[in-house]
Amino acid sequence: TALARPGVVRGVLHESADQAALFAPLAKAVYRPRTVGDVVQQVPAAIQTALTCPRGPVYVDIPTDLLARPAPPCLSWAVTRVAPHEDDVDRLVAELAAAERIVIWAGGGVVQADVAPELAAAAARLSAPVVTSWAARGVLPPAHPWLVGFPPHEPAVAELIAGADLMLAVGTGFDGTTTRNWTMRRPPRLACVNVDATELAKNYPPDVAVLGDAKRVLAAVAVRVPPRTAANPIADVRAAVQARLAADPSGPEPVRLLESIEAAIDDEVTVIADMAIPGYWWVGYGAVAGPRRLQYPMGWGTLGYALPASVGAATVRPVLALCGDGGLLMGVGELATLAQERLPVTVLVVDDGGYGMLRYDQQRLGDPHRGVDLYSPDWAQLGAAFGIPTQLVGDLGNPLQHALQQALSAGGPQLVVAAARLIPPLTTSPRWAD
Incomplete structure (x- = not known):
């Protein structure tokens, strides 16, 4: 990250005052090698740290002037399990x-x-x-x-x-x-x-x-x-939960969404859910086929996560990215990546014309809607601009199920847009007291 001069920010391209400090809150550990010998020792240590439970990302800060220097092979590490007493x-x-x-x-x-x-x-x-x-x-x-x-x-x-x-x-x-x-x-x-x-x-x-x-x-x-x-x-x-869902003020639409997704995906599909009302429903109530078949931005609540995350996940198995329109538009340029790499990602957008969760919060409190209604693009033209086949559906039941089945079986990037306004589930904090 810096042509090494300890304590001095020299103005190298992309250099920051303390880049490691920027990443420290995001990482399990931070390593800052400053010599070739440090790199040989610390890179394997960083990999071992990342892979040892509890696993997590690590940050390695290597000065750019070290990257082209010769070094002996150093990729050897061992991961052990912690034995209980x-x-x-x-x-x-x-x-x-x-x-x-x-x-x-x-x-x-x-x-x-x-x-x-x-x-x-x-x-x-x-x-x-x-x-x-x-x-x-x-x-x-x-x-x-x-x-x-x-x-x-x-x-x-x-x-x-x-x-x-x-x-x-x-x-x-x-x-x-x-x-x-x-x-x-x-x-x-x-x-x-x-x-x-x-x-x-x-x-x-x-x-x-x-x-x-x-x-x-x-x-x-x-x-x-x-x-x-x-x-x-x-x-x-399970019977009690199903009965409560049938009487929930959200109505039948969220359950129809879940049923359509469950009928369309197989056990190999990874669902990546955004911080959006359809994502909240799937994370709480959808049938998840196996470990790591659901990815979700736990903890931080990162809006706009699903589309860029699907780029990496799709290198392993097919992906259904479950998005709201507001979150998708935060990273809509990643549609170009899907198209360029021909990744097996079906992007399902539930379009409610804005930030539905925030709109629900304002409505629940009796506040006027401010900053929550968004302009929706012409989804068909947006998909066409990237060469991505696009289907528009107005029903979360059979039409959505058939559109998803067709998209997932086609392979490559696909876009499915369903127009619907959903009420969030009990798993969301505004409804914890319901």
Whole structure:
């Protein structure tokens, strides 16, 4: 980033005063090699740091005048799993054995640790329903007998959680969006498993804490805890949620959207949801086929995320980018990238003529609409400008389903635009009190 002169910003092209400081809040770690020897040591260390659970991005700041210098091969690293203390595992096993009604809360760490088989085995052994955070959606298949499949914001799910006498939380820090900013009732006993000490007791103090690899811990639970035969409440919970959705003031349109998407995609498609009302519905209620089949800007709420993120994801498998019109227009130039690279991305835009979530906030508060109504482009001409086949539909039912099926089967970039104004789901903060 700089032709090295410590403490001096010389004005090299693209140079900033402290670029590493800019990236530090975004990265798991920052490395600043200043010699070829530093590069040889720190680049493998950075890769190891990024790949060690909890995984995350790292930033490596290499001065530009080092990039062309000769260096020996240095790409060798090892990633190890953190072994839990056996005493902690013993306490966890004893706690689970003594509990009568157990619920499992699975966070994004279960995906990072690749523990789907162990999680499924533990749930069956404990007769424990599994609730997932946004980041863990898809860790169990939609039809798994112990998967709740709906967000904790739903009254029936919240009641299930509060009615347990022990919650086993794995790979989660209990963020604000999934806990209604930590106002949800929790069971009287809490056991947490996490590889990250800073996440282990950050928001809810656990009664039992196990620092270590979730794969090893859940494998022990699935073998050492005596098997339980508690009644399975999943069917009743799902029926209660479906009944509430049928009576929701949002009407039938969001459910029709979900059903059309579910009917159109197969297990290989990754859905990338933007911070938009259709994205909120899919993240909370859509059927996610497997781990990493849903990508969503958890935590920061980055509007306009879905389209640019789909560019990278589509190098691995086909993508459905689920967008609102406002968010899509923030990065609409990426349509050119899709066209140029012929990437298998179907962009679904639910066009409500503006920032629908902000419009809903203003309407709910009785405020006039300000800055929320946008000018929509001529979508057909926009798609044509990039050579992207475009379909316009006015119905979220069968017409949308057929348009998506046609687009996904065609391969390459496709644009589908559905005109609809949706009410946000209970998972969004303005409706937490509903």
